[in-house]
Amino acid sequence: MAVDHAAAEVDHLAAERAAARFDVEAMKIAWAGSRHAVDVADRMARLVASDPVFRKDNRTMLSRKDLFKDTLRKAAHAWKRIVELRLTEEEASLLRQYVDQPGYVDLHWGMFVPAIKGQGTEEQQKKWLPLAYKFQIIGCYAQTELGHGSNVQGLETTATFDPMTDEFVIHSPTLTSSKWWPGGLGKASTHAVVYARLITEGKDYGIHGFIVQLRSLEDHSPLPGVTLGDIGGKFGSGAYNSMDNGVLRFDHVRIPRDQMLMRLSQVTREGKYVQSDVPKQLLYGTMVYVRQSIVADASKALSRAVCIAVRYSAIRKQFGSQDGGPETQVLNYRTQQSRLFPLLASAYAFRFVGDWLNWLYTDVTQKLEVKDYSTLQEAHACTAGLKAVTTSATADAIEECRKLCGGHGYLNSSGLPELFAVYVPACTYEGDNVVLLLQVARILMKTVSQLTSGKQPVGTMAYMGKVQHLMQSKCAVKTEAFEARALRMAVNCAQNIGQASNQEEGFYERSPDLLEAAVAHIQLIIVTKFIEKVHQDIPGHGVKEQLQNLCNVYALYTLHKHLGDFLATGSLTPKQGALANEQLGKLYAQVRPNAVALVDAFNYTDHYLGSVLGRYDGNVYPALYEEAWKDPLNETVVPEGYHEYLRPLLKQQLKLSRL
Ligand SMILES: CCCCC/C=C\C/C=C\C/C=C\C/C=C\C/C=C\C=C\C(=O)SCCNC(=O)CCNC(=O)[C@H](O)C(C)(C)COP(=O)(O)OP(=O)(O)OC[C@H]1O[C@@H](n2cnc3c(N)ncnc32)[C@H](O)[C@@H]1OP(=O)(O)O
Numbered sequence: 001m002a003v004d005h006a007a008a009e010v011d012h013l014a015a016e017r018a019a020a021r022f023d024v025e026a027m028k029i030a031w032a033g034s035r036h037a038v039d040v041a042d043r044m045a046r047l048v049a050s051d052p053v054f055r056k057d058n059r060t061m062l063s064r065k066d067l068f069k070d071t072l073r074k075a076a077h078a079w080k081r082i083v084e085l086r087l088t089e090e091e092a093s094l095l096r097q098y099v100d101q102p103g104y105v106d107l108h109w110g111m112f113v114p115a116i117k118g119q120g121t122e123e124q125q126k127k128w129l130p131l132a133y134k135f136q137i138i139g140c141y142a143q144t145e146l147g148h149g150s151n152v153q154g155l156e157t158t159a160t161f162d163p164m165t166d167e168f169v170i171h172s173p174t175l176t177s178s179k180w181w182p183g184g185l186g187k188a189s190t191h192a193v194v195y196a197r198l199i200t201e202g203k204d205y206g207i208h209g210f211i212v213q214l215r216s217l218e219d220h221s222p223l224p225g226v227t228l229g230d231i232g233g234k235f236g237s238g239a240y241n242s243m244d245n246g247v248l249r250f251d252h253v254r255i256p257r258d259q260m261l262m263r264l265s266q267v268t269r270e271g272k273y274v275q276s277d278v279p280k281q282l283l284y285g286t287m288v289y290v291r292q293s294i295v296a297d298a299s300k301a302l303s304r305a306v307c308i309a310v311r312y313s314a315i316r317k318q319f320g321s322q323d324g325g326p327e328t329q330v331l332n333y334r335t336q337q338s339r340l341f342p343l344l345a346s347a348y349a350f351r352f353v354g355d356w357l358n359w360l361y362t363d364v365t366q367k368l369e370v371k372d373y374s375t376l377q378e379a380h381a382c383t384a385g386l387k388a389v390t391t392s393a394t395a396d397a398i399e400e401c402r403k404l405c406g407g408h409g410y411l412n413s414s415g416l417p418e419l420f421a422v423y424v425p426a427c428t429y430e431g432d433n434v435v436l437l438l439q440v441a442r443i444l445m446k447t448v449s450q451l452t453s454g455k456q457p458v459g460t461m462a463y464m465g466k467v468q469h470l471m472q473s474k475c476a477v478k479t480e481a482f483e484a485r486a487l488r489m490a491v492n493c494a495q496n497i498g499q500a501s502n503q504e505e506g507f508y509e510r511s512p513d514l515l516e517a518a519v520a521h522i523q524l525i526i527v528t529k530f531i532e533k534v535h536q537d538i539p540g541h542g543v544k545e546q547l548q549n550l551c552n553v554y555a556l557y558t559l560h561k562h563l564g565d566f567l568a569t570g571s572l573t574p575k576q577g578a579l580a581n582e583q584l585g586k587l588y589a590q591v592r593p594n595a596v597a598l599v600d601a602f603n604y605t606d607h608y609l610g611s612v613l614g615r616y617d618g619n620v621y622p623a624l625y626e627e628a629w630k631d632p633l634n635e636t637v638v639p640e641g642y643h644e645y646l647r648p649l650l651k652q653q654l655k656l657s658r659l
């Protein structure tokens, strides 16, 4: 008798859900932050999922041109819906998230507008922001050049003030000064915030931001002196190829003086350079803003991958039980759990540290408004470090989820290849992760060097003030071990650098160790913020217990993975390390019955997940089968090319065999 495997799989997920030991609806609130956040996200996700224009299941099969046009169409339709439905800023930004297709609007709202807000004077904001808010202009963020991305001070584009005409002359003096990479620049943007070296009265004052019009508002053609286009196809099918990352060159393009962003410094009518009393690092403010939002995005991308892998692992069965009973769900294999559950825990960890980082960013912004710059360094270290650690971990985790889904994970219809391809550049954009971790390391070294002078470190570095205690004690397996590991690694680096003939040389020589010290410091922050979260009042049956479990999984898994650091610094004994590993196995057993419900709590629609393996109803096999037939290759039974290339070959073989 034929067994309906599909129906059996569907029942499997229902059984998993019934076995969960906590209130999923309450967990949705803990994940999203509030009842309101759940409701509004739910509404926007469904709005997108039910609109045929936002269909995306065919995306990996489109040509680059069709994909780009599809992105323009989706962006225009999204804007139409936002206006028609009078959506709030919160709703509109969620709607764009669920459309889930990188495009020029991301840079317009995500960098162009924030750059003007952060670096423009009130007058400049009054002039430019209304135009941007109504999409009467489209903007991008043109910083990186062909020759320099990480080294912002090395950019070569010039903005030379001409006092005769009260204008800046924007120029690309070399090939390597061509702007290269800005998203939205290639085909869509009419304007850009361009970063260039300001030259006035014959002196180079370094990098500053300028608003430059690139294309005609009449017919979209490039303005005189402007050469621009797309930089070409990128990694993976679909994925980030919907974005028109661009190249841009200027040939002595003139802009009015008041298009220099003048909040941080000004050039007077006479050409005098005037520095405001604000730190010049505020020029990097837009990057800080985006880095904090990238941490929140890491938890979104990671939770999507984990949701797919957990649901599919509950459906997928391989090998029978020893007594010839039913086959085993792969989710029951201890190895599957030890690879998957730390990723599930990381998704929650990144979500909560992302919320905290958002709070920190808001707090710093408010302080800046009253000219309090005391937390600027903390904001830089936390955004740079958390961006680096969470994006690297997420990129690795998406690939691990693909492997956890076996062969089917490699199909585009699993959603994982595209998620990986679209996500991996997060390790590079908004600051290469190594470059950012070295920034954290510099701040750690500065903090260590100030310990002897009695200056008490603050914020996330405060634990370093307990130097006497942390350098000596053996630690119990909890936060203190993370503190001791991070501090001892930093102090070791500082001591080694101190022995070098000069500090810069020492830093350069020790940079691989410094990277690890920075990672240890950032992991301490993630663990600490997760612990703080679970100490809060969290309503809902069993929710707090589940989060406590996941917090322990995250901490112990991190400890297990970096046991070498803990042992080498004497922060733990080998026996404690072994006990921690034992405990981890027990925790996985507690996560197991709740795993499907824990990913349901992300509340993702099937449209947003975009994966036949991660479907909410678990009906994986019919969906995989159906999806295969949609491939353009299956439009004809006999493939195109048969008559040119297969038939002659086959005929020739036939003739040969007859000889
Ligand atoms: C199809 C399916 C869809 C699925 C979708 C799924 C998921 C999608 C997920 C995510 C997508 C989400 C968002 C996408 C977002 C973005 C992508 C698009 C755009 C990307 C844009 C960009 O990349 S823009 C360009 C970014 N460029 C960089 O980041 C450059 C990095 N370099 C630097 O920042 C600097 O050069 C530097 C910091 C490394 C060094 O600078 P320098 O001036 O040389 O400084 P010093 O090192 O000498 O330091 C001097 C002092 O300044 C302090 N400091 C440095 N930076 C800052 C700062 N930002 N804030 C405050 N202070 C800073 C530093 O500490 C020093 O201080 P001291 O003097 O006290 O020591």
Ligand SMILES: Cc1cc2nc3c(=O)[nH]c(=O)nc-3n(C[C@H](O)[C@H](O)[C@H](O)COP(=O)(O)OP(=O)(O)OC[C@H]3O[C@@H](n4cnc5c(N)ncnc54)[C@H](O)[C@@H]3O)c2cc1C
Residues within 6 Å of the ligand: 107, 141, 142, 143, 144, 147, 148, 149, 150, 151, 180, 181, 182, 183, 240, 245, 425, 428, 429, 430, 431, 432, 433, 434, 435, 438
């Ligand atoms: C998808 C995507 C979108 C982007 N969008 C934009 C945008 O909208 N606007 C924009 O302006 N830019 C954008 N960028 C550019 C991006 O910000 C840069 O690529 C990024 O900052 C890295 O700089 P780079 O390419 O110069 O790398 P490089 O610095 O050349 O890195 C190459 C290697 O050198 C290493 N390295 C560099 N410096 C050091 C150091 N001091 N110590 C040790 N190792 C080092 C790096 O770790 C890396 O391994 C985008 C990039 C991508 C991939």
